[in-house]
Amino acid sequence: MSEQEIKVPDLGGADEVEVIEILVSKGDSVEEEDPILTVESDKASVELPSPGAGKITKITVKVGDKVKEGDVVGMMEASGDAGGSDDEKDTKEAGFSKSVKPDLKSEGKAKKEPAPKKNTGFRLVTAKVPALDGLEHVPIIEINVNEGDEVGVDDPLVTVESDKATMEIPSPYAGAVGKILVSEGERISEGHELVEMTIVEDNGQGEEIGWEDTCSEPPESSISDKQEGKAETERNSEEPKPAQPSATHEPPTPGAKIHAGPAVRKLAREFGADLARIKGSGPKFRIIKDDVQAFVKSQLRQDGTVAGDSGSSIPGVKLPDFSQFGEVKREAMSRMMFATANNMQRSWLNVPHVTQFEDADITDMEDFRKAQKAAGEKKGVKMTPLPFLLKACATALAELPQFNVSLDMERKEVVRKQFIHIGIAVDTPNGLMVPVIRDVDKKGLWELAAESAELAQKARDKQLKPAETQGACFTITSLGGIGGTAFTPIVNTPEVAILGVSKAAMKPVWDGKGFQPRLMLPLSLSYDHRAVNGVDGGKLISLIGDLLGDLRRLLL
Numbered sequence: 109m110s111e112q113e114i115k116v117p118d119l120g121g122a123d124e125v126e127v128i129e130i131l132v133s134k135g136d137s138v139e140e141e142d143p144i145l146t147v148e149s150d151k152a153s154v155e156l157p158s159p160g161a162g163k164i165t166k167i168t169v170k171v172g173d174k175v176k177e178g179d180v181v182g183m184m185e186a187s188g189d190a191g192g193s194d195d196e197k198d199t200k201e202a203g204f205s206k207s208v209k210p211d212l213k214s215e216g217k218a219k220k221e222p223a224p225k226k227n228t229g230f231r232l233v234t235a236k237v238p239a240l241d242g243l244e245h246v247p248i249i250e251i252n253v254n255e256g257d258e259v260g261v262d263d264p265l266v267t268v269e270s271d272k273a274t275m276e277i278p279s280p281y282a283g284a285v286g287k288i289l290v291s292e293g294e295r296i297s298e299g300h301e302l303v304e305m306t307i308v309e310d311n312g313q314g315e316e317i318g319w320e321d322t323c324s325e326p327p328e329s330s331i332s333d334k335q336e337g338k339a340e341t342e343r344n345s346e347e348p349k350p351a352q353p354s355a356t357h358e359p360p361t362p363g364a365k366i367h368a369g370p371a372v373r374k375l376a377r378e379f380g381a382d383l384a385r386i387k388g389s390g391p392k393f394r395i396i397k398d399d400v401q402a403f404v405k406s407q408l409r410q411d412g413t414v415a416g417d418s419g420s421s422i423p424g425v426k427l428p429d430f431s432q433f434g435e436v437k438r439e440a441m442s443r444m445m446f447a448t449a450n451n452m453q454r455s456w457l458n459v460p461h462v463t464q465f466e467d468a469d470i471t472d473m474e475d476f477r478k479a480q481k482a483a484g485e486k487k488g489v490k491m492t493p494l495p496f497l498l499k500a501c502a503t504a505l506a507e508l509p510q511f512n513v514s515l516d517m518e519r520k521e522v523v524r525k526q527f528i529h530i531g532i533a534v535d536t537p538n539g540l541m542v543p544v545i546r547d548v549d550k551k552g553l554w555e556l557a558a559e560s561a562e563l564a565q566k567a568r569d570k571q572l573k574p575a576e577t578q579g580a581c582f583t584i585t586s587l588g589g590i591g592g593t594a595f596t597p598i599v600n601t602p603e604v605a606i607l608g609v610s611k612a613a614m615k616p617v618w619d620g621k622g623f624q625p626r627l628m629l630p631l632s633l634s635y636d637h638r639a640v641n642g643v644d645g646g647k648l649i650s651l652i653g654d655l656l657g658d659l660r661r662l663l664l
């Protein structure tokens with residue numbers, strides 16, 4: 109192992125560039141060509157790659173430093189034979205310039221466009237790709253304009269990215285963007301037609317400022333400078349200079365310029381993160397890798413999809429090596445199991461749960477239900493306790509509409525639903541599913557019996573359509589056919605309450621004179637204590653109990 113200097117390679121003509129991002133830290137292992145720093149001239153940002161494979165021992169520059177060709181920016185311990193001879197080292201140090209050599213001095217400047225013939229009035233021209241300093245077939249990563257946009261000379265039309273640099277292709281004309289002739293991902297080289305534009309001419313003195321006509325050199329100040337200044341002013345007026353990487357995001361601003369290097373853009377693409385929604389915490393509000401990572405993490409937390417992350421700063425559960433205790437087998441979770449696990453965790457962590465219990469006297473209800481057996485056989489529908497529970501819950505929700513809501517905490521609003529759709533938890537071989545019965549309040553017991561049986565069967569057969577699992581206001585989870593005396597169900601967010609039903613049992617009930625044998629159905633109502641208070645919880649569960657105890661009340 110030998111230590112070697114990491115030097116700034118040939119910068120393709122730029123005298124001095126600014127370090128805008130340091131992509132490695134002391135102790136990091138890197139491969140040859142791995143990006144070490146991002147530097148930026150006034151025209152382009154470029155990553156300086158590692159001259160070889162090894163371990164970084166020191167970085168001697170900081171963000172904001174100006175560097176030029178030959179400057180030492182760090183040290184590394186080369187692995188393998190990366191130490192090599194001095195000649196070899198020099199070659200590797202110059203690896204950047206040997207692979208792709210974007211011209212940091214003139215990058216993005218369009219070659220003089222042949223002057224379109226001048227006529228008076230409007231004229232259609234086609235903006236083409238200028239010389240790209242040796243680069244060919246570079247992919248377009250962003251189209252910066254839309255049809256109908258007014259652009260000025262040098263405004264960026266598209267952004268392309270080689271494996272080392274990101275650059276904007278500026279417009280050679282001022283005018284209105286017409287048909288866009290390229291698409292994102294398309295690879296372009298010099299001469300490729302980008303967009304059609306309508307330019308205005310006024311007896312040959314019009315707004316067209318084709319470089320050939322007006323400048324012997326392309327315009328001095330590039331659009332990057334102009335737009336960066338504009339973006340900076342806008343952002344400065346919104347907030348003070350950022351200090352920490354920030355995961356905050358805003359709705360995309362159409363046409364806003366994004367400042368990010370190639371590695372950051374690549375990372376964002378890999379995560380599917382929209383750079384327009386990420387605030388940069390780097391110099392000049394440049395988006396750095398930390399910003400992308402923080403943004404992605406915050407998005408996943410919002411979706412509740414960070415595996416092993418509680419989403420509430422509570423450390424995840426650490427697993428021991430189970431094999432030390434005996435033989436184990438591992439198997440992949442099904443997608444449904446993983447989704448259910450995340451939903452449960454999200455609900456448990458977001459919702460302050462309270463559970464209240466009640467025993468409903470269903471002796472009369474069961475007599476009535478059993479009396480329907482023959483009628484059910486005729487109809488081909490089995491009448492279980494579930495339709496009664498559905499009907500009782502719908503009636504109770506109509507009477508206590510404070511339970512038929514969802515909370516929009518972001519907008520500080522309560523969403524009051526003007527419909528009563530109820531989900532039923534169904535145990536399937538693939539896991540828990542919750543099909544939804546719509547407009548329960550408008551349906552009769554037979555209809556509810558038929559529909560719940562059909563949806564439960566569809567759930568077990570994996571035949572449910574997405575729409576059949578959406579839109580519930582409330583959920584019933586019945587373990588009555590299985591057993592148990594009570595349980596505390598987890599609210600199925602964004603609903604605010606759920607009714608758990610356990611197994612009915614004969615119990616001695618005091619009627620004021622003596623104990624009577626009654627069939628009692630244990631109910632557990634869990635609710636979101638942000639949305640409803642304990643008094644309401646008590647009212648709802650008592651009401652459901654009363655309705656089940658005396659079915660005539662369902663008619664009132």
Ligand code: CAO
Nearest residue numbers: 492493494533534535564585586587588589609610611612
């Ligand atoms: N007490 C006593 N018996 C009950 C009862 C109760 N609360 N609820 C139902 N039963 C009886 C039924 O009457 C039926 O008996 P018979 O065959 O003698 O008539 C038997 O239990 C089976 O009923 P069922 O389960 O077929 O029908 P259902 O309408 O009561 O329930 C469904 C349908 C889909 C809710 C149920 O099949 C199911 O999947 N339950 C599990 C829900 C679940 O997983 N919850 C947990 C979610 S949290 O992890």
